Amino acid sequence: EDKVVQSPLSLVVHEGDTVTLNCSYEVTNFRSLLWYKQEKKAPTFLFMLTSSGIEKKSGRLSSILDKKELFSILNITATQTGDSAVYLCAVSGEYGNKLVFGAGTILRVKS
Amino acid sequence: DGGITQSPKYLFRKEGQNVTLSCEQNLNHDAMYWYRQDPGQGLRLIYYSQIVNDFQKGDIAEGYSVSREKKESFPLTVTSAQKNPTAFYLCASGAWGAQPQHFGDGTRLSIL
Numbered sequence: 297e298d299k300v301v302q303s304p305l306s307l308v309v310h311e312g313d314t315v316t317l318n319c320s321y322e323v324t325n326f327r328s329l330l331w332y333k334q335e336k337k338a339p340t341f342l343f344m345l346t347s348s349g350i351e352k353k354s355g356r357l358s359s360i361l362d363k364k365e366l367f368s369i370l371n372i373t374a375t376q377t378g379d380s381a382v383y384l385c386a387v388s389g390e391y392g393n394k395l396v397f398g399a400g401t402i403l404r405v406k407s
Numbered sequence: 408d409g410g411i412t413q414s415p416k417y418l419f420r421k422e423g424q425n426v427t428l429s430c431e432q433n434l435n436h437d438a439m440y441w442y443r444q445d446p447g448q449g450l451r452l453i454y455y456s457q458i459v460n461d462f463q464k465g466d467i468a469e470g471y472s473v474s475r476e477k478k479e480s481f482p483l484t485v486t487s488a489q490k491n492p493t494a495f496y497l498c499a500s501g502a503w504g505a506q507p508q509h510f511g512d513g514t515r516l517s518i519l
Contacts, residue, residue: 327506330507332510339450384450394440395440395452395506397451
């Protein structure tokens with residue numbers, strides 16, 4: 297059975313801190329790993345990773361995938377209160393259509 | 408603007424009642440999905456559809472039904488057989504066989 301495990305489940309940091317969120321997975325015929333940010337309503341897409349070792353970057357956020365060790369990390373530098381959200385990790389396997397989600401990491405950034 | 412519209416935002420269900428959640432997209436996506444989100448459990452797949460008039464059960468389909476009569480629309484009915492329907496329901500769409508999926512703003516369903 298395909299599985300995605302995120303850690304930590306929640307964390308609280310102060311503005312300006314750097315955080316690292318973790319995602320490990322077990323999936324048949326891995327196709328891609330995705331990160332989403334959810335701030336109460338619709339999850340919004342952040343990154344899609346398909347190849348090991350290639351960092352994806354968008355502003356203060358970056359992510360990398362290790363297909364050998366079956367995990368990904370999402371880094372947020374110089375955190376702001378607007379980064380407070382649930383961060384979801386998901387993987388797609390065989391056929392590339394369905395996503396399996398982790399439970400998410402709740403991030404709270406205090407000012 | 409292109410996007411996914413879910414309605415209503417909040418819905419209350421009485422015991423023994425069926426309720427239908429609406430999902431419409433104008434992104435011209437072939438595939439549409441319904442997820443349920445409970446606290447601490449992430450998103451779980453209820454049903455998905457890759458083309459009109461075709462849909463497949465996901466991991467937690469019991470107590471739910473769907474239809475796909477138009478490419479743009481994928482309504483979800485929560486039947487009285489679903490004994491624990493209180494949750495946040497998210498609809499998504501995407502290109503079939505490819506990612507990412509894009510999400511609507513969700514419907515929060517509660518029991519009266």
